Amino acid sequence: xxxxxxxxxxxxxxxxxxxxxxxxxxxxxxxxxxxxxxxxxxxxxxxxxxxxxxxxxxxxxxxxxxxxxxxxxxxxxxxxxxxxxxxxxxxxxxxxxxxxxxxxxxxxxxxxxxxxxxxxxxxxxxxxxxxxxxxxxxxxxxxxxxxxxxxxxx
Amino acid sequence: xxxxxxxxxxxxxxxxxxxxxxxxxxxxxxxxxxxxxxxxxxxxxxxxxxxxxxxxxxxxxxxxxxxxxxxxxxxxxxxxxxxxxxxxxxxxxxxxxx
Numbered sequence: 001x002x003x004x005x006x007x008x009x010x011x012x013x014x015x016x017x018x019x020x021x022x023x024x025x026x027x028x029x030x031x032x033x034x035x036x037x038x039x040x041x042x043x044x045x046x047x048x049x050x051x052x053x054x055x056x057x058x059x060x061x062x063x064x065x066x067x068x069x070x071x072x073x074x075x076x077x078x079x080x081x082x083x084x085x086x087x088x089x090x091x092x093x094x095x096x097x098x099x100x101x102x103x104x105x106x107x108x109x110x111x112x113x114x115x116x117x118x119x120x121x122x123x124x125x126x127x128x129x130x131x132x133x134x135x136x137x138x139x140x141x142x143x144x145x146x147x148x149x150x151x152x153x154x
Numbered sequence: 155x156x157x158x159x160x161x162x163x164x165x166x167x168x169x170x171x172x173x174x175x176x177x178x179x180x181x182x183x184x185x186x187x188x189x190x191x192x193x194x195x196x197x198x199x200x201x202x203x204x205x206x207x208x209x210x211x212x213x214x215x216x217x218x219x220x221x222x223x224x225x226x227x228x229x230x231x232x233x234x235x236x237x238x239x240x241x242x243x244x245x246x247x248x249x250x251x252x
Contacts, residue, residue, distance in 0.1 A: 016220050023225035024232065031233025032240065039241035047245070061238050073230055080229050084222045091221070102221060103214040118185050122178035123201035124209060131215075 007094060014097045022090050027080040034079075038072040039065065074142035078135065085132050103128045178202070 003022065004013065012018030042065070050060045091102040107124045110117040136143070176192045177185050184196040205211060 016217075016224060019221050020224035020228060023221065024228040027225065027229040028233055028236070031229045032236045035234050035237030036240050036244075039237055040244065042241075044245055047242075057242075061235070065238060066234070069234060073234070076230055076233065077226055081222050081226045084225050085218060099213060100217055101214065102218050103209075103211070106209050106214050109209075117182060118189075119178065119180065119182040119201040120205055120208075122174050122185075124205045124211075126175055126178050127202070127205060127211065131218075 004093060014095055014100060016100070019091060019094045022094055023080075023084045023087070026090070027083070030079065031076045034072055034076055035069070038069065042068060071142045071145045074139050075145075078139055078143050081135060082132050085128075 007013040007018045007022075010018075012021065046064055047060050050064055055063065086104060087102075088104045088108065092105045092108070095101050095105075103124075107121065107128065110120045110124065173189070177189055178201055179198060180192070180196050181198055181200065184193070
């Protein structure tokens with residue numbers, strides 16, 4: 001897997017940043033797709049009026065687009081955070097330092113070729129899923145609204 | 155009809171979750187004997203205790219939080235900026251025809 005030699009060359013193997021960069025690269029296509037779909041529903045007159053008032057691109061982004069993107073941002077956060085939290089492969093490949101390992105690869109230790117400690121697997125599954133379930137319950141009212149925004153052209 | 159379908163679908167989705175939750179409070183011998191039943195006499199928190207100590211759960215949780223926060227933050231910032239650039243390009247492209 002070329003990812004590991006690349007991370008090793010740039011000194012990011014076994015670091016939080018290295019793993020985060022990999023997760024970000026994997027998450028960006030979905031995020032860009034959702035954000036673009038949402039931005040295309042915003043009226044063009046908004047940015048045109050801002051340009052007339054003398055706003056630059058950065059100001060248009062921070063003052064006009066960002067406040068309108070709350071719901072879609074929550075959707076992206078829930079979708080990507082859930083995926084990253086539950087991921088096994090990337091964290092297993094990019095982190096070999098036992099002190100920096102994520103929770104799911106640690107759970108994998110309960111499973112061997114000869115036996116599986118089901119009581120420990122199930123207890124750790126429950127514990128690992130609590131934060132994600134809490135995040136979803138806390139932000140769920142924004143989630144569906146953000147997910148369907150940009151689906152239909154008004 | 156739709157209520158029945160919704161109820162069946164909910165049961166289908168919730169069944170493995172409830173099963174996992176109930177079996178996590180049982181010793182492994184009881185799980186292997188019968189994983190579909192739950193007896194209060196076999197209730198134990200030993201698995202949770204062992205997971206927290208053996209797995210070094212606090213350390214793993216901290217690693218998860220740091221990596222998830224960093225990745226999600228970078229995804230949101232970079233993703234929204236890229237989408238902004240793309241939407242500007244699309245807008246200017248279609249503006250030629252209007």
